[in-house]
Amino acid sequence: MAKILIVDDDEIMRSLFVDIVTEAGHEATTAETSQDGTRIAEEMQPELIMTDIFMPEEGGLEVIRRVKKTCPNTKIIAISGFDL
Numbered sequence: 001m002a003k004i005l006i007v008d009d010d011e012i013m014r015s016l017f018v019d020i021v022t023e024a025g026h027e028a029t030t031a032e033t034s035q036d037g038t039r040i041a042e043e044m045q046p047e048l049i050m051t052d053i054f055m056p057e058e059g060g061l062e063v064i065r066r067v068k069k070t071c072p073n074t075k076i077i078a079i080s081g082f083d084l
Contacts (some may be wrong), residue, residue, distance in 0.1 A: 002026045003044055007037030007051040007063055013081065016052055034058040038066045045071055053080040 003081045004026050014030045021028040029044060031037035034055055041049060041063075051060035056057060060078055067074060 002011040003029070003036065004032065005029050005041055005044065005046040005049045005061065007031045007034065007049065007055075008079070009033065009052060009055040010081070013052070013079075034060065034063045037063045041067045041074065042070045046074055048075045048077065050077045050079060053078050 001067060004021050006014055006019070006021070006028060007030075008014045009032055014032070015046075016031060018028040029040060029046070033042050034051075035058065038047070049063070053060040053061045053062065064076055064078065
């Protein structure tokens with residue numbers, strides 16, 4: 001079982017990803033903001049982070065930059081559902 005952190009400002013997307021991850025037998029933790037995502041990642045040292053790229057204030061790229069410094073072995077999937 002892998003520890004997976006899902007960072008997304010959209011509650012529906014977070015819930016969807018939690019369902020998928022837990023049904024696959026993994027542990028899911030969520031964060032609504034990039035700041036919370038970074039803090040949680042540093043605390044839990046997840047094997048995988050799934051992060052939205054476009055979020056208010058700071059986006060997923062900031063999560064990636066900060067997490068790679070403190071969790072260099074964590075794999076990251078960057079997701080974009082940006083609607084013009």
